[in-house]
Amino acid sequence: MKSILLTFITFLAFTSIAQEIHKCYTHEVMQKQEELTPGYLQSVNEAFYRAKNEMSHDRSTVYTIPVVVHIVYNNAQENLADSVIFDQIERLNEDYRRLNADTVNMRDTFQTIVGDSFIQFELATTDPNGNPTTGITRTSTTHGSFFNFSSFNAEDVKSSSSGGIDPWNQQDYLNIWVCDMSVLGSPFILGYATPPNNLPHWPPGSADNMSDGVVIQYQAFGSNNPNVVDPGTGPIDFQGRTTAHEVGHYLGLRHIWGDGDCTAEDGIDDTPNADAQSDQDCDTTKNTCTDNIGTLGDLPDMVENYMDYSAETCQNSFTLGQVDMMRSILENYRYELINGTPAPASINEIAFEFQMYPNPSNGSVVINGIPEGRNVITVYGETGQQVWNTSTVNNQIQIDHLNKGVYFIQVINDLGTVTKKLVVL
Numbered sequence: 001m002k003s004i005l006l007t008f009i010t011f012l013a014f015t016s017i018a019q020e021i022h023k024c025y026t027h028e029v030m031q032k033q034e035e036l037t038p039g040y041l042q043s044v045n046e047a048f049y050r051a052k053n054e055m056s057h058d059r060s061t062v063y064t065i066p067v068v069v070h071i072v073y074n075n076a077q078e079n080l081a082d083s084v085i086f087d088q089i090e091r092l093n094e095d096y097r098r099l100n101a102d103t104v105n106m107r108d109t110f111q112t113i114v115g116d117s118f119i120q121f122e123l124a125t126t127d128p129n130g131n132p133t134t135g136i137t138r139t140s141t142t143h144g145s146f147f148n149f150s151s152f153n154a155e156d157v158k159s160s161s162s163g164g165i166d167p168w169n170q171q172d173y174l175n176i177w178v179c180d181m182s183v184l185g186s187p188f189i190l191g192y193a194t195p196p197n198n199l200p201h202w203p204p205g206s207a208d209n210m211s212d213g214v215v216i217q218y219q220a221f222g223s224n225n226p227n228v229v230d231p232g233t234g235p236i237d238f239q240g241r242t243t244a245h246e247v248g249h250y251l252g253l254r255h256i257w258g259d260g261d262c263t264a265e266d267g268i269d270d271t272p273n274a275d276a277q278s279d280q281d282c283d284t285t286k287n288t289c290t291d292n293i294g295t296l297g298d299l300p301d302m303v304e305n306y307m308d309y310s311a312e313t314c315q316n317s318f319t320l321g322q323v324d325m326m327r328s329i330l331e332n333y334r335y336e337l338i339n340g341t342p343a344p345a346s347i348n349e350i351a352f353e354f355q356m357y358p359n360p361s362n363g364s365v366v367i368n369g370i371p372e373g374r375n376v377i378t379v380y381g382e383t384g385q386q387v388w389n390t391s392t393v394n395n396q397i398q399i400d401h402l403n404k405g406v407y408f409i410q411v412i413n414d415l416g417t418v419t420k421k422l423v424v425l
């Protein structure tokens with residue numbers, strides 16, 4: 001009886017939330033992944049901080065990412081035409097190179113902090129076996145919707161053994177799977193992506209990690225997609241920016257509201273903070289949090305940013321801080337993607353070790369075993385805000401007066417950057 005009741009309640013819950021469309025499920029997928037593999041979020045954070053501190057701020061080199069689009073379909077509508085795929089790649093290139101015509105709509109107040117990422121995309125011309133390819137695969141499947149409530153993801157689509165298709169070598173290609181993730185016949189999530197992480201076996205594909213890449217709901221792919229989604233308020237005007245958003249996650253970006261209120265942030269210095277996501281709106285009157293962005297001071301909420309949940313028709317830019325982060329991820333974590341060769345050992349190796357005790361701590365912690373020489377030590381809060389910073393030539397320091405919470409202690413010196421997690425109880 002209990003299980004029947006539970007099943008019924010679960011069914012009711014699914015029925016009500018199925019009416020809601022989630023623009024992106026990356027955050028939820030990551031939370032679920034942390035439950036399955038404790039330490040996963042820490043490894044993602046470590047990658048983020050390291051990339052942040054190794055930003056070159058060089059935007060002169062154009063990076064081109066080879067893309068393979070896997071169309072996995074079980075009816076004709078899902079088997080998107082080549083013209084839709086070509087359009088999506090074109091939209092990605094326009095948006096990432098800031099050549100999109102709608103940049104004219106950007107408010108003056110943001111003009112100095114947005115720009116070209118000098119990152120572009122091309123459908124792969126050579127497959128993993130060295131043969132010519134269109135960069136598109138098509139797989140007919142008998143699998144129904146790929147969204148799985150127990151795992152919070154659609155990972156089945158990433159394997160031939162579960163009705164999808166195996167990735168192409170994830171070090172060399174950005175894999176984008178396009179499939180159906182609907183619930184009870186309605187689109188439920190529009191996409192999710194795997195951010196870079198610091199695990200030793202990166203890039204992933206192993207049992208304790210998600211398979212690397214981006215997954216997009218088939219109707220949300222491209223700006224000329226013939227399939228219409230109407231959540232009851234009129235058809236959603238897709239501009240190919242669900243993919244721009246998910247590729248942003250794949251290149252290390254977080255949501256601009258930091259998946260929390262004004263106390264959370266995205267760890268990028270020039271994105272105005274927001275207390276919540278936009279809800280498919282273009283509300284330019286919002287200024288939900290007080291920011292301090294250099295000489296610009298407090299800025300309104302940036303609904304024009306691809307990493308918000310605003311309507312795709314009002315998104316048109318990345319900030320320069322986001323650009324620097326994505327480029328640093330390519331230079332430090334997704335190196336082979338843009339260089340075609342494995343990263344030099346110096347990029348992959350842990351630069352040095354240090355000790356930190358006690359951990360968990362009561363607010364005071366000793367950092368010991370730091371290499372001799374000039375060390376910059378920075379304490380970050382859980383969502384990326386800098387809490388404390390110092391430089392020292394000693395190999396031991398003590399940090400006091402930390403409030404209860406989760407921190408990341410980062411040490412930078414000539415050898416490189418190492419970040420460790422600290423819990424204060």
Ligand SMILES: [Zn+2]
Nearest residue numbers: 024025026255
């Ligand atoms: Zn997202």
